[in-house]
Amino acid sequence: MSQPLLDQLKQLLGPNGYIDEPSRMEPYLVAWRGGWRGTSPLIALPSSTQQVSEIVKICSRERTAIVPQGGNSGTVGGCIPSMTGNQIVLGLSRMNKIRAIDATASAITAEAGVILQTLQEAAAEAGFLFPLSMASQGSAQIGGAVSTNAGGTAVLRYGNTRELVLGLEAVLPDGEIYSGLKSLRKDNMGYNLAQYFIGAEGTLGVVTAATLKLFPKPQQTLTAIAAVPDGEAALKLLADFRKECGEYISAFEIMSDQALTMVVKNIPNTRLPCSRASYYVLIELTAASTHAPLGTMFETVATAALQAGTMTDAVIAENISQARQFWYLRENISEAIRKEAAAIHFDIALPPAHIADFLLHMEKRIKAITPDILVAPFGHIGDGNLHYNMCFSNKPDNFSEIKQRIQDLVYGEVIQRNGSLSAEHGIGTERKAELNRYKPPHEIEIMRKIKQALDPKGIMNPGKIFD
Amino acid sequence: MSQPLLDQLKQLLGPNGYIDEPSRMEPYLVAWRGGWRGTSPLIALPSSTQQVSEIVKICSRERTAIVPQGGNSGTVGGCIPSMTGNQIVLGLSRMNKIRAIDATASAITAEAGVILQTLQEAAAEAGFLFPLSMASQGSAQIGGAVSTNAGGTAVLRYGNTRELVLGLEAVLPDGEIYSGLKSLRKDNMGYNLAQYFIGAEGTLGVVTAATLKLFPKPQQTLTAIAAVPDGEAALKLLADFRKECGEYISAFEIMSDQALTMVVKNIPNTRLPCSRASYYVLIELTAASTHAPLGTMFETVATAALQAGTMTDAVIAENISQARQFWYLRENISEAIRKEAAAIHFDIALPPAHIADFLLHMEKRIKAITPDILVAPFGHIGDGNLHYNMCFSNKPDNFSEIKQRIQDLVYGEVIQRNGSLSAEHGIGTERKAELNRYKPPHEIEIMRKIKQALDPKGIMNPGKIFD
Numbered sequence: 011m012s013q014p015l016l017d018q019l020k021q022l023l024g025p026n027g028y029i030d031e032p033s034r035m036e037p038y039l040v041a042w043r044g045g046w047r048g049t050s051p052l053i054a055l056p057s058s059t060q061q062v063s064e065i066v067k068i069c070s071r072e073r074t075a076i077v078p079q080g081g082n083s084g085t086v087g088g089c090i091p092s093m094t095g096n097q098i099v100l101g102l103s104r105m106n107k108i109r110a111i112d113a114t115a116s117a118i119t120a121e122a123g124v125i126l127q128t129l130q131e132a133a134a135e136a137g138f139l140f141p142l143s144m145a146s147q148g149s150a151q152i153g154g155a156v157s158t159n160a161g162g163t164a165v166l167r168y169g170n171t172r173e174l175v176l177g178l179e180a181v182l183p184d185g186e187i188y189s190g191l192k193s194l195r196k197d198n199m200g201y202n203l204a205q206y207f208i209g210a211e212g213t214l215g216v217v218t219a220a221t222l223k224l225f226p227k228p229q230q231t232l233t234a235i236a237a238v239p240d241g242e243a244a245l246k247l248l249a250d251f252r253k254e255c256g257e258y259i260s261a262f263e264i265m266s267d268q269a270l271t272m273v274v275k276n277i278p279n280t281r282l283p284c285s286r287a288s289y290y291v292l293i294e295l296t297a298a299s300t301h302a303p304l305g306t307m308f309e310t311v312a313t314a315a316l317q318a319g320t321m322t323d324a325v326i327a328e329n330i331s332q333a334r335q336f337w338y339l340r341e342n343i344s345e346a347i348r349k350e351a352a353a354i355h356f357d358i359a360l361p362p363a364h365i366a367d368f369l370l371h372m373e374k375r376i377k378a379i380t381p382d383i384l385v386a387p388f389g390h391i392g393d394g395n396l397h398y399n400m401c402f403s404n405k406p407d408n409f410s411e412i413k414q415r416i417q418d419l420v421y422g423e424v425i426q427r428n429g430s431l432s433a434e435h436g437i438g439t440e441r442k443a444e445l446n447r448y449k450p451p452h453e454i455e456i457m458r459k460i461k462q463a464l465d466p467k468g469i470m471n472p473g474k475i476f477d
Numbered sequence: 478m479s480q481p482l483l484d485q486l487k488q489l490l491g492p493n494g495y496i497d498e499p500s501r502m503e504p505y506l507v508a509w510r511g512g513w514r515g516t517s518p519l520i521a522l523p524s525s526t527q528q529v530s531e532i533v534k535i536c537s538r539e540r541t542a543i544v545p546q547g548g549n550s551g552t553v554g555g556c557i558p559s560m561t562g563n564q565i566v567l568g569l570s571r572m573n574k575i576r577a578i579d580a581t582a583s584a585i586t587a588e589a590g591v592i593l594q595t596l597q598e599a600a601a602e603a604g605f606l607f608p609l610s611m612a613s614q615g616s617a618q619i620g621g622a623v624s625t626n627a628g629g630t631a632v633l634r635y636g637n638t639r640e641l642v643l644g645l646e647a648v649l650p651d652g653e654i655y656s657g658l659k660s661l662r663k664d665n666m667g668y669n670l671a672q673y674f675i676g677a678e679g680t681l682g683v684v685t686a687a688t689l690k691l692f693p694k695p696q697q698t699l700t701a702i703a704a705v706p707d708g709e710a711a712l713k714l715l716a717d718f719r720k721e722c723g724e725y726i727s728a729f730e731i732m733s734d735q736a737l738t739m740v741v742k743n744i745p746n747t748r749l750p751c752s753r754a755s756y757y758v759l760i761e762l763t764a765a766s767t768h769a770p771l772g773t774m775f776e777t778v779a780t781a782a783l784q785a786g787t788m789t790d791a792v793i794a795e796n797i798s799q800a801r802q803f804w805y806l807r808e809n810i811s812e813a814i815r816k817e818a819a820a821i822h823f824d825i826a827l828p829p830a831h832i833a834d835f836l837l838h839m840e841k842r843i844k845a846i847t848p849d850i851l852v853a854p855f856g857h858i859g860d861g862n863l864h865y866n867m868c869f870s871n872k873p874d875n876f877s878e879i880k881q882r883i884q885d886l887v888y889g890e891v892i893q894r895n896g897s898l899s900a901e902h903g904i905g906t907e908r909k910a911e912l913n914r915y916k917p918p919h920e921i922e923i924m925r926k927i928k929q930a931l932d933p934k935g936i937m938n939p940g941k942i943f944d
Contacts, residue, residue: 112828114712114716114828114829115828116719161663161665165662166662169640170663172672173636173640182919186919188919188920188923189917192895193828193829193895194828194861194897194900195632195633195637195826195860195861196628196632196637196861196862196897196900196901197900198897198900198901198902198903198904199897199898199899199904199908200904200912200920201923201924201927202626202639202676203920203923203924205669205673206672206927208669208672209669210668226719226723245581249580252765253765254765254768255765255766256693257724257764257766257769297724298719298720298721298722298723298724299720299721299774301721301722302722302724302769303768303769303770306768307768310768359661359662361579361581361582361659361661362579362581362660363581363582390663393663394582394661394663395663428659428660429661430663430665430666432665433661433664434663434665435665437665437667445666445667450656452653452655453670456670456673456931457667457670459931460673460927460930460931462930463926463929463930464927475668476667
């Protein structure tokens with residue numbers, strides 16, 4: 011990269027608008043979960059959409075690649091530059107203003123760098139709920155959530171980030187600003203350009219702000235853990251809750267006994283809150299109305315389920331602190347697994363009709379490859395997304411080979427069952443090989459055509475999703 | 478168009494697979510509301526996705542334009558061929574199979590030609606609700622609903638068609654089949670190609686099938702009409718209902734007194750069901766649970782609203798037949814207006830914070846142009862979409878000139894308020910001039926780039942949305 015280009019960017023950004031000391035660049039060059047590392051001559055930290063536009067214009071002129079980065083909480087290396095050293099990192103963290111809350115429209119407009127938790131808090135202060143929730147919400151930024159179409163625990167009720175976006179502002183690969191910040195629920199004036207940036211992982215432009223849907227703040231919450239014999243029972247229970255109080259289910263999370271065993275073993279001050287079973291379901295019902303009979307609704311379903319055997323035990327949290335303990339178990343599964351010697355992660359989605367069968371048979375097939383593995387699935391069974399994770403207490407010598415065999419097995423099975431290899435984490439760098447292997451070539455060809463049309467110079471996050 | 482091409486298509490389709498007698502072609506060449514007429518040498522009526530693919534491959538080879546057509550219930554001429562006679566109409570009506578209902582996934586897979594009402598009925602038979610509802614549901618087809626991102630009365634609760642689509646099957650402009658029929662709630666494997674076809678009005682490919690979300694069938698319905706003094710009161714009432722029972726609001730429709738006056742005048746067996754006011758709101762609450770206290774919730778809001786003056790009267794339907802009468806009023810407004818001498822239609826959306834002010838001031842400004850006009854707005858105030866329609870009992874001589882002046886006024890105001898000129902009807906041929914005039918040129922340029930990338934020969938519904 012040319013020195014004049016770097017100088018031009020630095021001058022544009024001002025002394026607080028960039029980082030180029032190697033010692034301070036580390037957090038922008040290494041993925042939080044590890045595994046991905048890159049280099050860059052400059053972390054650009056613009057403070058306005060106008061600055062982003064100017065940076066992109068300069069880089070476009072010089073054909074210099076840009077890697078947009080939010081909170082760097084992704085798991086697939088999507089916001090980490092390559093090792094070539096010729097990519098500029100464009101961090102959005104200084105663009106962290108909430109521009110407006112429109113109570114009449116139930117909408118909030120936030121810049122890309124606003125941290126998810128900050129947005130949730132701002133919405134709550136205004137009397138609303140912003141429902142997007144995930145373990146990384148203390149560092150994840152809105153622009154990143156939009157660019158990866160982030161999911162999380164509330165998708166079964168409120169949808170993915172895509173469904174929460176009313177309008178976007180983005181800087182295109184030629185530096186032009188797309189100003190689509192609208193609070194309209196209906197708008198059919200030609201192609202919906204916002205859809206092109208959502209989930210594109212920064213390869214078609216830089217999302218600089220979003221107008222997002224808000225919902226009435228819940229006045230009532232019921233949190234419970236139910237013990238269930240198997241995946242089929244969990245899904246039957248979900249169907250029963252849907253019929254009785256589908257409008258109020260804000261979380262329906264499955265946790266295998268192995269997953270909770272790992273939490274109790276590796277995370278201090280945790281214990282199993284109900285009697286033991288093969289699986290547990292964390293259920294949350296919330297309602298804006300104080301008149302919604304959540305307790306009656308829960309008991310109606312639970313009584314029938316206990317009788318039918320689709321539920322073997324259930325504990326309703328008696329207070330907020332107990333509810334938090336239930337969530338603490340769920341939120342610490344990843345961490346608990348990480349404390350073991352070696353782990354293999356999957357972020358798959360399956361059509362619901364396949365989930366029970368998959369859970370029932372896949373573990374045996376994995377153990378046939380390596381009997382010592384601990385298979386500890388958990389995830390958002392309410393939306394079909396399983397974090398089908400597993401680990402070893404002692405790392406085997408041939409771990410890489412085993413991992414490859416298990417990946418081939420699991421991915422092959424998921425594709426055969428018409429599922430997704432990346433339900434909510436995206437492709438980034440980590441899942442590129444799988445995308446290339448399992449997606450029909452003409453679908454990747456369409457993606458390439460869109461990329462070529464909108465970013466003919468290939469400067470926007472090149473090498474992510476596809477080469 | 479060459480005779481060999483037509484012969485090839487006819488041979489492929491078989492004797493029942495096309496229409497070329499002028500007398501039988503009329504329904505495919507004229508828009509149902511009138512106003513648009515085209516010509517074509519052939520209406521192709523394929524019976525399978527494979528046949529659609531072969532038709533498109535042949536037409537692509539010969540650079541012959543294709544106009545996909547569903548139930549021909551659109552209002553903007555989007556599925557009517559041009560007058561040149563060199564465009565093939567591709568009607569999807571024979572592709573009318575419901576391929577699968579997946580109860581576990583709450584999903585239904587239907588071919589493009591399935592009529593919306595048929596789909597609703599199939600869902601209901603399986604114990605589910607398919608929520609997309611609109612006056613044209615007896616003729617509108619699923620492929621058309623997807624291609625126009627259809628809206629209707631249930632958007633405030635269930636979203637537009639875009640939010641109801643889980644996966645699509647489509648034939649691309651080169652004849653390749655995109656097989657994306659999935660029932661996954663989460664799937665982030667690269668760009669989401671389904672989004673490209675939704676709302677593209679057939680300009681990027683032919684939608685041949687869709688997998689759509691189902692919801693639990695309501696076991697309880699409360700239908701009411703409330704009298705309100707103005708738009709501001711209607712919006713305040715909506716906010717109050719959202720807080721009390723937002724999860725259960727499945728319709729919130731505004732009707733001006735002028736609109737209902739027209740219905741009572743022009744549609745037999747209709748009467749105003751409550752005391753007179755400037756506006757009325759049709760409210761529908763539905764719940765899957767029998768435990769949901771809809772009556773208590775309604776009364777809680779209504780009591781406070783009557784006291785606060787945001788509501789001056791309210792009538793709850795006592796039985797299904799009365800509820801149908803309420804809906805009959807709403808559904809006949811368009812028809813009632815059409816019975817007058819001349820009408821001007823708008824399908825606009827406004828940010829909710831602008832609706833009350835717009836309703837308050839626009840009528841005066843329109844009457845300043847022409848005092849005899851009857852302004853009769855109605856629509857989906859719950860999602861910000863107004864059918865801001867008006868008519869004359871006696872058609873003025875300079876109607877075209879007046880219409881143009883009123884369009885300039887209304888569209889200018891809508892754009893200034895960051896609204897939409899086409900909330901749910903799309904652009905087609907009818908709104909092309911407005912799109913071109915009011916959309917920023919670089920947004921249209923992006924649309925053109927996408928069109929060029931996916932349909933380089935320009936054979937898919939050319940001349941619609943943009944030239």
